[in-house]
Amino acid sequence: MTKTLRAALPGLMAAGTLLAASLAHAQYAWIDEKGVRHYSDRPPPATVPAAKVLKAPGKRADEAPPGETQPPQAGPKADAAPTLADREADYRKRAQERAKQEEKAAADAAKAKAKAQSCDNARRYKAMLDSGIRVVDTGADGERRYLGDDERARRAAEVDAILADCR
Structure with a gap:
């Protein structure tokens, strides 16, 4: 090889590499x-x-x-992910809703428990009234008195009305 070819060889190799890279x-x-x-x-x-x-x-x-139009691009806010502040606000909103739901569920559970207790008491009182034993009631003045048949029947009807709601 001649000296000129040797001197030009690195330049030719670089040009060939750039040509191949552009094709890639x-x-x-x-x-x-x-x-x-x-x-x-x-x-x-x-x-x-x-x-x-x-x-x-x-x-x-x-x-x-050619012949087709681009669909309109949505604004930058539509495609952007929610910010940390937005995510925090959403989290707080969900937490408040969950707390309200839990509070409502607790109130409903307490109400159901109270109703079950009331129904249980009414069943016991009804059983006592129907048993035929003498029932004693204490009046507002502190005096004890026994229930007569009429009073017993009236109270049994009241308890039956309460128990109708328990079923």
Whole structure:
């Protein structure tokens, strides 16, 4: 080899490398008929319509094919992820709703427990009234008096009304 060829060889190799690198950048992207996205350094098959080719050398990725218009882009807020403050506000709102639900559930459970206790007391009182034993009642003045048959029947009817709600 001559000295000039040896001196030019590194420059030729660098030029060849740059040429090969520029060819490697020729990338294609398209969507096939099954909806699968493909990436290649070779052009898509001829069966792929031009509208399905997403990227080709000389065509920008965000460029619409001829005859088609781009869909309007949503604002930056629509695509952006919620901020930390938004997420915190959502968390606090969910926590308040959960606390209200738990409070309501606790109140309902307490109400159900009180009703069950009331029904149990009414069943016991009804059993006592129906047993035929003498029942003593203490009046407002502190005097004890025995219930007569009429009073017993009236109280049994009242207890039956309470027990009708318990079923």
